[in-house]
Amino acid sequence: DVGCLATLTPEQFADGCGEVVKHAVIADPELFAELEKTPLTLELLNRDVARVALIIARNIDIKRAVVVADECETNQRKLLNFGHSAGHAVEACENFELGHGNCVSIGMGIITRAAALHGICDAELPARIEELCARHGLKTRCELSADAVFAEALHDKKRAGDTIDLVIPHDIGRCSIDRTPLSTFHELIAEGLGQKGDAFAC
Structure with missing residues (x-):
């Protein structure tokens, strides 16, 4: 019952949209463009519940297709x-x-800004993702230090020894999975936070 989403606070609803934006970036340029035109909000839910149901169904399809194709998360x-x-x-x-959702949105902002600095994606891509997140009530920046974020990231399940598997955006609907040295990951975090000078080698 999609209508039950109306019982959420605006903050809770916005948090759910973090994964929606993520799915659009990794797999669906058309969904991303649709969300740019009409963000998924409580106001839209009240105005057009059928459209919200279609957006949710598309997100389920995206996640289902990815999971079915790689049940054990090997690729x-x-x-x-x-x-x-x-x-x-x-x-x-x-x-x-x-x-x-807000934390994932901040994470998307960090890695996309760093990717743009390295020419991996267009310079305009971070702004597009940040603007879409903002229109869904999500943060893409924080005041934390790169050292603090990196220290917590060392516990990530995708870490393998001195490397970590990162999802790097190249364009909307086109991302790669890159095995990255931890020292490089720290630098990417610092760059994404605008703290490039603070980066250190592990």
């Missing part, structure tokens, strides 16, 4: 972790008082 299923390596670290740094 493509890792795409669902876009924004999560830094995002989970932000969540821990904030003592889990900031909602998961």
Whole structure:
């Protein structure tokens, strides 16, 4: 019953949209463009519940297709972790008082800004993702230090020794899974937070 979403607070509803934006970035340029045109909000729910139901169904399809294709998370299923390596670290740094969707949104912002600095994606991509997140009531920036975020990220499940699997955006609907040295990950976090000079080698 999609209508039950009307019982959520605006903050809770916005948090749910963090995963919606993530799915659009990793797998569906058309969904991303649709959300740019008409964000998923409580106001839209009250005005057009059928449209909200279609958006939710599309998100379920995206996640189902990825999980069915890689049930044991050995390859493509890792795409669902876009924004999560830094995002989970932000969540821990904030003592889990900031909602998961907001933390994932911040994580997406961090890694996309860093990717743009390295020419991996267009310079305009971070602004597009940040603007879409903002229109859904989500944060994409935080005041945490790169050191603090990196320290928490060391506990990430995608870490393998001195490396970590990161989801790197190249364009809307096109991301790669890159095994990245932890030292490079710290630098990416610092760059994404605008603290490039603070980065250190592990």
